[in-house]
Amino acid sequence: MSIILIGFMGAGKSTIAKRLGKEVVDLDQLIELRIGMPIADFFAEFSELEFRKVENEIFQEVIEKDWIIATGGGIVENEKNRTALAAHSQVVYLTSDFDTLWQRIINDDLTNRPLAQDKTKAKDLFEQRQKYYEAVADLVVEVAQKSPEEIVAEIQNKWRNE
Structure with a gap:
């Protein structure tokens, strides 16, 4: 069975997915391959x-x-x-917390995030989505003060012990 990583922008879903296993799908990368353009361009052109x-x-x-799956x-x-x-x-x-994620988002030179152009709007989006993330999660991992290796170990330990 797959492990599905969810969370707000900047939480590290892609980074952690790559460290969890070999059969990794980054949904955003797969979408870009399918649509033939960066997501930001698709947003601008189509909505x-x-x-x-x-x-x-x-x-x-x-x-x-x-x-x-990230x-x-x-x-x-x-x-x-x-x-x-x-x-x-x-x-x-x-x-x-939002401030940690926001710092990661604005310091990420590799990704153009169309919904992260305005901090106030991004924070509103963060607050709206939290209840959905929490409702569907089987495991919640706080990432702010942890290394990717610590996060991976926490995820692996969850299902190793069940």
């Missing part, structure tokens, strides 16, 4: 609503695979995705 449709479709394709931060906005996540038994919510 967030159209992006969410593509994201939901691809997520439904990969959720039943036996992979480590989702985008907004995956929980769709009710069908939340239902699928809630039915899954290995959903990990990587969490932190």
Whole structure:
């Protein structure tokens, strides 16, 4: 069964997924391959609503695979995705306080995040999504003061002991 990583932008979903195993799917990278452009460009050209449709479709394709899946931060906005996540038994919510995540977001030169252009709007989005992340998570891991290795160990220990 797969491990699915959820959480807000900057929580480290892609970084942790790569360290958890060999069969890794970064949903945002898969979407970019499918749409043939960066997500930020797709947002600008087509809209967030159209992006969410593509994201939901691809997520439904990969959720039943036996992979480590790093989702985008907004995956929980769709009710069908939340239902699928809630039915899954290995959903990990990587969490932190907003200020820590915001510092990571603005210091990330590799990613253009269309929903992180305004701190106030991003914080509102963070607060809106928290209840969804918490509702579907089987494991909540606080990431702010931990190394990637510590986070990976915490995730692995959760299912090793069950």
